[in-house]
Amino acid sequence: MxxxxxxxxxxxxxxxxxxxxxxxxxxxxxxxxxxxxxxxxxxxxxxxxxxxxxxxxxxxxxxxxxxxxxxxxxxxxxxxxxxxxxxxxxxxxxxxxxxxxxxxxxxxxxxxxxxxxxxxxxxxxxxxxxxxxxxxxxxxxxxxxxxxxxxxxxxxxxxxxxxxGIDLYPEDLRAEIDELNDWIYNTVNNGVYKSGFATTQEAYEENCTALFQSLDRIEAILAKKVFLTGDRFTEADLRLFDPVYHGHFKCNIKSIEKDYPNILRWARQVYQMPKGNMVNLEHAKRGYYGIKRLNPTGVVPLGNGPDLSKPVIKQ
Missing domain, CATH: 3.40.30.10 (Glutaredoxin)
Structure with a gap:
């Protein structure tokens, strides 16, 4: 075959x-x-x-x-x-x-x-x-x-x-990284898919609500820290850095650009790290909006969300 x-x-x-x-x-x-x-x-x-x-x-x-x-x-x-x-x-x-x-x-x-x-x-x-x-x-x-x-x-x-050079999983932070990874994966990384691919209102609302509760939690963490575990960029930050979903997956209760200044500052800081800007938003938009079951017309929006190349406002 x-x-x-x-x-x-x-x-x-x-x-x-x-x-x-x-x-x-x-x-x-x-x-x-x-x-x-x-x-x-x-x-x-x-x-x-x-x-x-x-x-x-x-x-x-x-x-x-x-x-x-x-x-x-x-x-x-x-x-x-x-x-x-x-x-x-x-x-x-x-x-x-x-x-x-x-x-x-x-x-x-x-x-x-x-x-x-x-x-x-x-x-x-x-x-x-x-x-x-x-x-x-x-x-x-x-x-x-x-x-x-x-x-x-x-x-x-x-x-x-x-x-x-960089150690993304330092021994002294492993327990904290593992704990962050667990709830961020379930409610944010995978939460956007649970929201965007839900086929019932109940499933969508349950997961979209949990997603924004976690974003609120992340915003509070980053109000006190440069990165999720402190002054060091770790695996927890690497796994959180996802640049899509707000409109297409109906995750629009709030926006990173308008409602989460600490997450926006963090995202710009990650993006502007040496070798950190390996994001191709044109590919991301055309790929996700090309999913016909979610977007039958295939029309791709013009906007790209917040400009991550703008200067980082330090805490």
Whole structure:
């Protein structure tokens, strides 16, 4: 059976909500790790691994950002997929047709689904990004962004100048980072999807309300701190930095630009960090507004939200 025959546009790519009207995210299925342990199947090696991402997906964006912040550009190659989720899933393009994208020079694939089938011919899950690919064993190492972020932060340090510089998961802050990650993931990172993909009013209101309660909580934290855990940018900040959703996903009770001055200051500070501005809002807008079930006309709004390049107003 060919790859194209295996891809079913009705399941799983567009299965946004269940019968209860609520969005339930499918767990990632490739959960191996790059590790410096002597018996590791995937040891850290320069040039061995390849990252598949696009500029639309915030889960992919965090993997791309940690690669840059740690100085891993020469160690892990990258392919930027097209921002459109087609009936066959994410697909590859080239900068001539779509500026900012790159073709798949590692596997020569046309669709991301082909990468999944190379790793497992019987794969039946969703074709998500980010994907970390091992060129040596020709398989997917991991497709869970939180785990990719964690081992990219630590496992290449012995090979990098100054240990890669920034430590996104310092030992003295791990308990605090884990606690922040837990509720921010459930109510903010995933909360926008629970709101935007809800198919009942009750499911939408429940999750949208929880989202803004958490934004209020984050605003209070950032009123007293430069970053979520203090003066250091950590994994908690990396995972919060998502640049879309306000209008398209109906998360519009308040706005970051008008109602959350501390979050806005924080977002500008993150965006203006060296290598921090790896956001392509044009890709993000065209990708999200291209979801026909949410926006049948495909019309893309002109606005981009707050200007993150403006000077940061210090606390």
């Amino acid at each position: 060919s790859t194209s025959e295996k891809v079913n546009p009705d399941a799983p790519i567009y299965k946004f909500a269940s019968k209860d009207g609520k969005f339930h995210r499918e767990a990632s299925q490739f959960r191996n790790f790059i590790s410096r342990q002597p018996d590791s199947q995937f040891p850290p090696e320069k040039g061995r691994y390849h990252l598949y991402v696009n500029y639309l997906c915030p889960w992919a964006h965090r993997a791309l950002l940690v690669r840059a912040l740690k100085g891993l550009e020469d160690y892990i190659s990258v392919t930027i997929l097209h921002h459109t989720l087609s009936e066959k899933g994410w697909f590859f393009s080239n900068p001539t047709d779509t500026p900012g994208t790159t073709p798949d020079t590692v596997n020569g694939a046309k669709y991301l689904s082909e990468i999944y089938f190379k790793a497992n011919p019987d794969y039946e899950g969703r074709y998500t990004i980010p994907v970390l690919w091992d060129k040596k064993t020709k398989t997917i190492v991991n497709n869970e962004s939180s785990e990719i972020v964690r081992f990219l932060n630590s496992e290449f340090n012995d090979m990098l100048p100054d240990g890669g």
